[in-house]
Amino acid sequence: MRASRLVTLLLLLQNRGRMTAQQLAGELEVSVRTVYRDTEALAAAGIPLYGAAGHAGGYRLVDGYRTRLTGLTTDEAQAAFLAALPGAAAELGLGEALATAQLKLRAALPAELREHAGRVQERFLLDAPGWYGDADLTPHLAPVAAAVWGRRAAVLTYRRWRAPEEIERRVEPYGLVLKAGRWYLVAHGQSGIRTYRVDQILGFRPLEEFVMPDGFDLAAYWNGYLTEFRARLHSGEALVRLTPEGARRLGVRPASDGWTQARVPIESLDHAHGEFLRLGADIEVLEPAGLRDRIAATARTLAARYGA
Known part of the structure; x- marks a missing residue:
């Protein structure tokens, strides 16, 4: 169990850069004291790991260091292919990139794992939209996704259910969520963080870049939004x-x-x-x-x- 945790800690630092002991403890679901012991063990094993105290401190790997401990287990390989959303990727203009990435991943896997991954694609299919109703038309999804990716503010024209039905807002796009086959934009505007249905966006004009605030967690925001929505729904x-x-x-x-x-x-x-x-x-x-x-x-x- 500890060996697996050490590998995970190492991969977290490799992929995210500097992280505090508190952040690592949260990711690994252990105490800060355990993180201290694990980082000491990695350093003793010869991993070029450095720690600094203070507000801007934390742990990081020496620049350029890359671990080779990235082999996938059977369950991980299956999850990688099961988690892929070809329909969503195609809507975002990434269908070809996803297919190429899966080919590269499959080629890099040992023969046994390639067989397991192939079984997943043969036996499981995710069809996210519901049975009734046609799929939403989202002509502005691509520019919205580009603004999210490039951290660019935008002026959007939006159709809502209450008067005035058509509004214009300057927003800073924080993220996109795909829920039950429908795309939602999470963005910050003059009245705070709001959620917009992408199929109700009538116009979208990108502006200048903006700085993403520290600490914003898209998954945490969405979970809170759903909780509030359900509370309002069943009043x-x-x-x-x-x-x-x-x-x-x-x-x-x-x-x-x-x-x-x-x-x-x-x-x-x-x-x-x-x-x-x-x-x-x-x-x-x-x-x-x-x-x-x-x-x-x-x-x-x-x-x-x-x-x-």
Whole structure:
């Protein structure tokens, strides 16, 4: 276990340059004291590793040093081919580069690992978009990606759902996220960091370069954004009774003796009205009263329409 951690520490420094003991401890999920012991062990083994104290200090490898401890395990080789997103790479204009990189990676692998990697591509396929609805048209994806990569500010024209429907903003693009087949731009503007759907960008004009702020973590921001989004999405709840089939379809643990009473989160009365009607006679809404009345009115209309 320690040998694997030492290799990981060495590769982190090789790929990222100077890192503090605290940063290394976070990446390796160990204590700072353990990092101190590991760096001492690497230095004792002859690795040209240097440490400096102070605010601008940290650990780094001597310039030009490259370790050869980069052999892939079977699991790592499989993950490298499974993680590739050919569709996304093609949208970004990197489809040919991805194919070439995979060929180079395959050629560099031992025969056994090449066989395992080939099995992954034969037996697993990632199709990210959902079943219903055509793929979003993203004519501005390439220039947006170029601005993200080149750290260039831009003026974007954006279509949103509330008035005014069309706005223009100067933004600093921080990153791109592909979620369920849809591209999102994370960018900083006059009102802070915001998320924009790329398919709703109507115009995009690159400007001058900008300096990325220290400490911004795209994955951490996105996870926080999703948490806030879900909290806003389910702002209320409903009290319902469910048959065993209704409980199964709604993802509620059924009672052992017939109907199950449960409180479930809802986005809005309009959304809950449509979703609960899908369950037909397998659900009875008890609260809120407004939702119960709306579903009852819909049921009466349906009964009259079908001559019941």
